[in-house]
Amino acid sequence: MSSEATRASSIWDPAHIWVTIGAVALIFLAAMQSLAVTTVMPVVSDDLDGAALYAIAFSGTLATSVIGMVAVGAWSDRSGPVWPLTVSVGLFVAGLVVAGLAPTMDVLVVGRLVQGLGTGGQTVALYVVVARVFPPALHGRVFAAFSAAWVVPSLIGPFLAGAVAEYLHWRWVFLGVAALTVVAFAMVATRLWGMPLETQHPSSDPIGPRLACAVAVAVGALALSLAGELGQFAGLVVAASVLVITFAARPLLPRRTLTAGRGLPSVVLMRGLIAGSLFGAEIYVPYLLIDEYGFSPTWAGLGLTAAALAWAVAADLQGRFGDRIGNTRIAVIGTVLLCAATLSAAATAAWLLPPAVVIGGWALAGAGMGLMYPRLTVLTLAYSTPQNQGFNSSALSISDSVGSATSIAVMGLAFTALAGTDAGFPAVFVIAAALALLALVPGLRLGHAHEARP
Structure with a gap:
């Protein structure tokens, strides 16, 4: 890293400003798309007669993102993050276009799978960009800026997505973000292509075995999501899928991650548990408001606004x-x-409390995640060296996606099994609460990696 970067005192100084703006813009658009899809998916599912594929439209994206994370993590450790980021953004945009033009729910799911490859790769590549471009003292502020990039989407994203779906068409939720992502990437690419971001001692670890494990994890997560459609074989598929995910994920994560080893392993494990808790439950918040309280898509989207603001x-x-x-x-x-x-969401669903309870209560989830999420990222980079920044960054994101995909699949199975009863929504939120409590186990074993003070 150059002496100029080392002396930098702000992520907005001339040496960093265009990278900061471009990276934050990409995070902003990813956040906009995530919040928007969560809001409009009930409408999409109804329009395309795809209720059976509702959960996989979310979990499938997370599952394939694992493949993108592993590939881009290894690629970045070998040759720097610029080309990996370029390819990732291209896949993200392609997936959005396919989903936006999809004539059936099956095709939309295919688009979401392609989008997942790009989403996962883009996240890891941006983490490596932060590690290579910014001095350690600024890492906390960069990731705080990434989290803050959710502020405007949280203010206008759900409401805007609902309004677009209600007054124009839900397809523009996908196609509009695709067009804006191209513009955002052009901003950051111009600067990154002129920077020496390769490490002096690139990793030579073989990628084939890890990529095969990533594919196995993705297939296991997809099978888990579809288990509910297999009738009497559902239990067998669930058990097999969980075993495949567990064993295939192990080489993709730091040693002792699944046993909550102190330090980096617990950082990575905690990220997966809290991601599974929040993102698994969050897709059912607008669903609850629309299905049980008669909210329009526009107003149901506002149910996520308080949480996103509290997160920022x-x-x-x-x-x-x-x-x-x-x-x-x-x-x-x-x-x-x-x-x-x-x-609070479980209680609201069980006893049909006023919708303000779940909307206000969900702000607590945003506040908790806002504290934990960027902190875990800072700790991951603090525990890393230039030779394993890509691996550790991908491991953190893999844990994030596997935790989310698995919890969404399990919650979807529970919700489908309880269809026609009053227990579906409460069951989903109780599972999320259990995951949040379980996250305390690695949370008490995070340790300290001498993370830099701003």
Whole structure:
């Protein structure tokens, strides 16, 4: 890294500003798309008669993202993040176009699978960009800016997506983001192509075995999502899928991750558990508001706004005061807030409490995630060296996606099994609360990696 970058005191100084703007813009659009799809998917499912594929439209994207993460992580460790980021953005845009033009739910799911390849790769490539471009003292502020990039999407994304679906067509939710992503990437690519981002000692670890494991994880997650359609064989498929995911994921993660080893393994494991809790449950919040309370897509989207705003505020506090608060306190406070949010949603669904309860309670989930999410990313880079930044970044994102995909699949199975009863929505949120509590186990074993103070 250049001496100029080392002396930098701000992510907005002339040496970094265009990389910061471009990277934040890509995160912004990914956030916009994520919030938008969560809002409009009930409408898409109804329009394309695809209720049976509702869960896989989310979990499938997360499953294939694992393949993108592994490939881009290894590629970045060998030759730098520029080409991996370019290809990832291309796949992300292609998937959005396919989904936006899809005539059936099956084709839309295919588009979502392609989009997942790009989403996973883009996330890892941007993490490596941060590690290679910004000095360690600025990492916390960069990831706080990434979290803050959810602020505007949280304010206008769900509402805008609902309005687009209601007054124009849901297809523009996909196609509009695709066009804007091309513009955002052009901004960051111009600067990155002129930077020396290759490491002096590139990794030579073989990629084939890890890529095969990533494919196995993705196939296992997809099979788990589809198990509910297999009738009497569903139980067997669920058990086999969980075993495949568990064993195939092990080489993709740091050693002792699944046993909550102290330090980086617990950082990676905790990320997967809290992601599974929040993202698994969050897709059912607008579903609950539309199905049980008669909200329009526009107003149901606003149910996610308070959480996203709280996430951004908490992320900024973490970026400024995270070292003072400490990793253990952040883990405890964050998981308690997440558990309280999911239990409030379960109570709302079980007893049909006023919708303000689930909307307000979901803000607690956002606050908890805003504290934990960027902190875990900072810790991952602090535990990393230039030779394994790509591997560790991909491991963090893999845990994120596998946790989310698996929990969405399990919640989808529970929701489908309880269809026609009043227990479907409460069951989903109770599963999320259990995952939040379980995250305390690795949360108390995060340790310290001498993370840089801003």
